[in-house]
C-alpha cells in the first residue's frame with residue numbers, strides 16, 4: 001500500500017524569512033537570508049480550542065485518475081483550488097520523480113488551527129505533506145533532505161521538519177538551502193502566549209506578499225542585518241540568554257514589517273489590536289521589568305514570548321487587555337517537528 005500520514009507542528013520565526021533570492025528560479029524558494037525559528041505546540045491547559053498541528057494523509061494508487069487534495073474542516077471536506085493544488089504538487093512532483101512513479105494521488109489534510117491566518121499553516125502543511133509523501137513513496141530520506149523538499153511548498157516549512165530551535169541556511173542551491181536543529185527542546189527556557197487578534201484569512205498571503213519585498217528601499221538593510229542577527233541569536237539561544245534572544249527577535253520582526261509597509265504595494269498585516277498588544281508588552285517590560293518580548297508574522301496575531309514560569313503572568317496581562325480567553329493560545333517548544341503517524345484521514 002502506498003499510503004502514509006504525518007503530523008507536524010508549525011513554527012514561529014525569531015529571525016524572519018521575507019524574500020526569495022532573485023538569482024535563483026523562484027520556484028526553488030531560495031531565501032535572501034538565513035532564518036531561525038522555534039517549532040511550537042499548544043499547551044493543553046488553555047481555552048482556545050486551537051491545537052497547533054497539521055495532520056496529512058496521502059495515497060498513491062492506479063485507482064486515481066487525477067491528483068486530488070482536500071482540506072478537512074470540522075464539518076466539511078473542501079477540495080483545494082487550482083492554485084493550492086499547484087502548490088501541493090510543487091512538493092509531490094519532485095518526490096514522485098525521485099520514486100520513479102507516475103501514479104496519481106489523493107491527499108486529505110487537516111489544520112487543527114485557523115488556516116491562512118498568520119499562524120503558519122503553510123509551514124506545518126508542507127512539512128507534513130513532505131513527510132507523508134516520502135513515506136508513502138517508500139523513499140528513505142534524511143530530515144535534512146526532507147527539509148529541502150518541504151521548502152518547495154513553502155519556505156518556512158523547511159524549518160517545521162525539525163523540533164526545538166531550527167536554522168534554515170539560505171544556501172545557494174536546492175541541496176544547500178536546508179534546515180537543521182540548533183538546539184533541542186528544553187535546552188533553552190522559552191514559552192509564549194499567542195494573542196489571536198483575528199482568526200480570519202489574511203488579505204494577502206505570504207506567498208504573494210513576499211514577492212514585493214525587493215521593492216522596499218529598506219530590504220537590503222534587512223538582509224544584511226538578518227545575517228548578523230542570526231549569528232547573535234544562535235549564540236544567545238545556546239547561552240540561555242533570554243533578554244538578548246527577545247530583543248533580537250523583536251528587531252527582526254520590526255525590520256520585516258518595515259519592509260512590508262514600504263514595499264510596492266505596501267502591506268499592512270497589523271491591525272490596531274496588534275499595536276495595542278505590542279505596546280502593552282513594551283510597557284510591562286519597562287515598568288515592571290518583566291521579561292516579555294513580541295513577534296508578529298505575516299498577519300495581525302502577536303506572540304508574547306516569556307520564560308515558562310511567567311506564562312500565567314503573560315496570559316493574565318493579555319486577558320486584562322480584553323482579549324477573550326478563547327483567543328489566547330499558550331505554547332511551548334515542540335520536541336519533534338514532523339513525524340509519520342499510523343492514523344489515516346481516509
Ligand code: ADP
Pocket residue numbers: 054071083084087088109110111114115116117118119120121122123125126204205206207298299
Ligand atoms: P499561514 O500564515 O497560515 O501560513 P499563508 O497564506 O502563508 O498563511 O498560507 C496559507 C496557504 O497554505 C493556503 O492558502 C494553502 O495554499 C496552503 N495550506 C494551508 N494549509 C494547508 C494544508 N493543510 N494542506 C495543503 N496546503 C495548505
Ligand code: DP6
Pocket residue numbers: 012013015016017018029035120122123153154155156157206207208210297298
Ligand atoms: C512572515 O514560508 O509562508 O512567516 O515560502 O512564499 O510560502 P512562502 O512563504 P512563507 O513565509 C513566511 C514568512 C513569515 C516569516 C517566517 O516564517 O520566517
